Amino acid sequence: MHTLGTSALRVLMSVNILVSASTFSSSVKGKQRSLTLPAEANSSLSVPVDTKAVLHCPPDNSTALVVTWTIKPRDQPPCTRAYRRDNNETSERNCTDVRISWESRPDQNPALRIDPVAITHDGYYKCEVAAPDGHFGHTYCLRVLVPPKVTLFQDSNGTIVCRAAAGKPSAQIFWNPEGDCHTEEEPLGNGTVTVQSTCHWEGRQVSTVSCSVSHVTGNKFLELKTGDQLSLNSTILYITSSISVALVIVGSILLWRIGCCRKC
Numbered sequence: 001m002h003t004l005g006t007s008a009l010r011v012l013m014s015v016n017i018l019v020s021a022s023t024f025s026s027s028v029k030g031k032q033r034s035l036t037l038p039a040e041a042n043s044s045l046s047v048p049v050d051t052k053a054v055l056h057c058p059p060d061n062s063t064a065l066v067v068t069w070t071i072k073p074r075d076q077p078p079c080t081r082a083y084r085r086d087n088n089e090t091s092e093r094n095c096t097d098v099r100i101s102w103e104s105r106p107d108q109n110p111a112l113r114i115d116p117v118a119i120t121h122d123g124y125y126k127c128e129v130a131a132p133d134g135h136f137g138h139t140y141c142l143r144v145l146v147p148p149k150v151t152l153f154q155d156s157n158g159t160i161v162c163r164a165a166a167g168k169p170s171a172q173i174f175w176n177p178e179g180d181c182h183t184e185e186e187p188l189g190n191g192t193v194t195v196q197s198t199c200h201w202e203g204r205q206v207s208t209v210s211c212s213v214s215h216v217t218g219n220k221f222l223e224l225k226t227g228d229q230l231s232l233n234s235t236i237l238y239i240t241s242s243i244s245v246a247l248v249i250v251g252s253i254l255l256w257r258i259g260c261c262r263k264c
């Protein structure tokens, strides 16, 4: 986890705002008045676990009479936080998570803060604004990212294993050189997944293998020298065969000489 500090600081945002009803009109005493205000918007927001996230409530806040946040994390009952400008008061309903609160003073900025972000904060966060000139809603689909713990090692039977443990979403593993590999994914129940790839390079002279782990929180590259073992094996083989060849030659010479001398 410590190696991913820098990437964790980076708030990854994949914003894809879908705006619907970008134009709505209201009829005031027969007169047609057209407003160009997005009535509803959705966006997805990806944030690394253990960081601070701030969810803004986009429209001009100065005119907002009431701002309401509906907080619906995964597997938890919804909670609402509201601010009313007329009496300058905040209220809350069913909100028990102390990590979620107003970012600062809602009379100045009605943004919501989650600090620190936990894996259970995955879910929907909707901000609704009631203003004199209309209503506005913005729903964030919050996705919490967990960097995997990456390891590369050789197990007792010589198989080389690359593991990306407890990542969210699941990581992808690539090998260089490509070997005879088997990759498995194991969901851990809390939304994280462990991906493990085991490889061998049958009958090939491979001195170094590398494993690249690709993940939205950052990529990892690990290298393992298998050279020592493989070259040790081949050295032994080489020495053994050299000795055998030498013995055969010496033996042949001796036999030839013995044969020769008997003849003579």
Ligand SMILES: *[C@@H]1O[C@H](CO)[C@@H](O)[C@H](O)[C@H]1NC(C)=O
Residues within 6 Å of the ligand: 018, 019, 020, 040, 041, 042, 139
């Ligand atoms: C936003 O998401 C909600 C459900 O979360 C959906 O009902 C609504 O149609 C979406 N709006 C847009 C503009 O995609």
Ligand SMILES: *[C@@H]1O[C@H](CO)[C@@H](O)[C@H](O)[C@H]1NC(C)=O
Residues within 6 Å of the ligand: 088, 107
């Ligand atoms: C709203 O109330 C807070 C204290 O709760 C106060 O600091 C702030 O000045 C008030 N804002 C307005 C606009 O009255």
Ligand SMILES: *[C@@H]1O[C@H](CO)[C@@H](O)[C@H](O)[C@H]1NC(C)=O
Residues within 6 Å of the ligand: 077, 078, 079, 093, 094
């Ligand atoms: C508050 O949460 C409880 C469950 O913990 C739920 O039954 C109740 O309907 C919630 N109340 C509101 C107003 O959302």
Ligand SMILES: *[C@@H]1O[C@H](CO)[C@@H](O)[C@H](O)[C@H]1NC(C)=O
Residues within 6 Å of the ligand: 056, 060, 061, 062, 107, 108, 109, 110
């Ligand atoms: C509106 O919110 C922004 C932050 O989003 C803040 O900087 C600004 O002061 C707010 N404006 C008013 C009039 O409260």
Ligand SMILES: *[C@@H]1O[C@H](CO)[C@@H](O)[C@H](O)[C@H]1NC(C)=O
Residues within 6 Å of the ligand: 155, 157, 159, 198
């Ligand atoms: C070698 O180790 C791997 C991973 O630990 C295991 O899946 C495999 O069955 C083992 N093979 C032998 C021949 O022991």
Ligand SMILES: *[C@@H]1O[C@H](CO)[C@@H](O)[C@H](O)[C@H]1NC(C)=O
Residues within 6 Å of the ligand: 049, 119, 146, 166, 188, 190, 192
């Ligand atoms: C998810 O569960 C696994 C296994 O219980 C644990 O090792 C990991 O730390 C958990 N991850 C988070 C972010 O809670």
